[in-house]
Amino acid sequence: MSQRSNPRVRVLGAGVFGLACAAELAARGAAVEVWDRAEALGLATCSYLAGGMLAPGCEAESAPPAVVAAAAGGADWWEAQGVQVIRRGSLVLAAPRDQGELPRFLRQSVGGQRVAGAALAALEPALAEKHTQGIFYPDEAHLDPRAALASLAEKLSVQWGRAGRTDDLAGVDLLIDARGIAARPEIATLRAVRGEMILLHCPEVTITRPIRLIHPRHPCYLVPRGGGAYMLGATMVESDDRKPVTVKAALDLLAALWAVHPGFAEAEILETAAHIRPAYPDNIPAVRRDGRVIRVNGAYRHGFLLAHHLARQVADLALQEAAQCA
Ligand SMILES: Cc1cc2nc3c(=O)[nH]c(=O)nc-3n(C[C@H](O)[C@H](O)[C@H](O)COP(=O)(O)OP(=O)(O)OC[C@H]3O[C@@H](n4cnc5c(N)ncnc54)[C@H](O)[C@@H]3O)c2cc1C
Numbered sequence: 001m002s003q004r005s006n007p008r009v010r011v012l013g014a015g016v017f018g019l020a021c022a023a024e025l026a027a028r029g030a031a032v033e034v035w036d037r038a039e040a041l042g043l044a045t046c047s048y049l050a051g052g053m054l055a056p057g058c059e060a061e062s063a064p065p066a067v068v069a070a071a072a073g074g075a076d077w078w079e080a081q082g083v084q085v086i087r088r089g090s091l092v093l094a095a096p097r098d099q100g101e102l103p104r105f106l107r108q109s110v111g112g113q114r115v116a117g118a119a120l121a122a123l124e125p126a127l128a129e130k131h132t133q134g135i136f137y138p139d140e141a142h143l144d145p146r147a148a149l150a151s152l153a154e155k156l157s158v159q160w161g162r163a164g165r166t167d168d169l170a171g172v173d174l175l176i177d178a179r180g181i182a183a184r185p186e187i188a189t190l191r192a193v194r195g196e197m198i199l200l201h202c203p204e205v206t207i208t209r210p211i212r213l214i215h216p217r218h219p220c221y222l223v224p225r226g227g228g229a230y231m232l233g234a235t236m237v238e239s240d241d242r243k244p245v246t247v248k249a250a251l252d253l254l255a256a257l258w259a260v261h262p263g264f265a266e267a268e269i270l271e272t273a274a275h276i277r278p279a280y281p282d283n284i285p286a287v288r289r290d291g292r293v294i295r296v297n298g299a300y301r302h303g304f305l306l307a308h309h310l311a312r313q314v315a316d317l318a319l320q321e322a323a324q325c326a
Contacts, residue, residue: 006030007173007322012164014038016047016145017285017296018178019152020307023081024315025176026156030322033172034156037163037182041146041153046180046275049197051223051233052145052304053210054078055090057111057137059305066284067302068110070309075141077308082155083148085141088209091115091123092135095259101214102135112137126206126261142210142223145304166293174318177295181240181278187288190297192240193277195233196249200257202267203228211260218252222260229270232257236301245272277301287313294318 006029011022014036026032038044056063056071075085092112094102106112112135121128123136166177166186177183184190207230212221223231235249250272257264280286280298285306288295294317296310 007318008171009033009174009176009318010035010164010169010172011176011178012166013178013180013182014041014149014153014158014160015045015178015180016050016149016303016307017180017299017310018176019149019156019158020311021176021178021296021314022156023152024311025318028315028319030315030318032156034153034158035162035164036158036160039161041149041160043273043275045149046277047145047149047303049195049233049273049275050145050304051197051210051221051231052143052148053090053140053221053223054085054142054305055137055140055210056305057109057140058090058092058212059302060110061105061108063302064282064284067306071302071305074305074308078143078148081148081152083143083151085143087141089136089138090140090142090210090212092137092212092214093127093131093260094134094214098214098216099133101216102133105214106135109135109137111139124207124209126263130261140210143304144225148304169292173292173322175293176314176318177293178297180297180299181276183295183297184278187295187297189280191238191279191281193279193300194235194237194239194241194274195277195301196235196245196253196272196274197231197233198245198250198253198269199271200230200232200264200267201228201270202230202264204266205261205263207261213256213260215256218256220253220256222257230267234301240276242274242276245274285310287317289317
């Protein structure tokens, strides 16, 4: 490493982890360049498919406590990057046959409150006819991942169409490996968890906050994107298969959508897409140091939820190293 306290850093990968790390490093004075092998921001990047829910309370139902704790402050961090964060909470619902699951979900999650009847109707009038009870998480938020990624990528002047290697540090002091699942050949413990999603347009139904639907086999969620657009996700399959969305996945997701509001029968399907989430065995993302390479990976289903936390860890490590060498 050269003798400098404002290190030159190359970030490989312009997904949510790479961009968040680059933004945090740049804000702290590092000279940062970001390379991505994709020709442009799009479906080659797993983060592009995400729901964008900043919902640690709901995630607590199935995520380890460390994930829930690390999520604190995420919405504020995104806002500080100039990204629009919608703070309208989230709502958990269940089809009539699964209503018995609501008390369990409430117990296992954090910050939820039971809502029924008029209170539920006041939150989401469109859902009042079909749903009479649910759980509301008032402190949760969501963002549009595509807008968030595009905004950071533009500010950081990402160099698209540039594939890098972790053994090539020419011209930089440190390299941040944020290649997501593409880093798997170099990280033995990384595993692949396939996810599928559907993008819809349905201006006939107005829902203003993310809805999670409890289901014994296929829990799913619906995130409003504004202008009548909704993102419906997501399957979870232990597989690294990048094939397009399967009929089974589409049927499972669309059946759940029907259970949220029958008006979605008229929705147009704008896009179906699949990608691979990178995950460590404990499903907790981690920062690992390997000489002058810092690896940040294992986002699993919490890339947007935890990006700020991982970015701060990476920046702390990178700048500590630089200070010691200066
Ligand atoms: C359907 C679906 C829904 C999801 N919903 C959510 C959600 O609601 N909330 C949430 O937080 N997470 C969600 N996730 C998970 C989340 O999207 C991922 O865990 C996260 O995006 C992974 O981010 P990443 O930056 O590690 O990887 P990626 O986003 O895949 O970024 C890695 C980038 O590295 C680039 N790259 C690869 N090799 C090279 C190279 N050699 N040189 C340069 N660049 C390279 C790739 O082109 C890519 O752009 C979802 C995932 C899926 C599939």
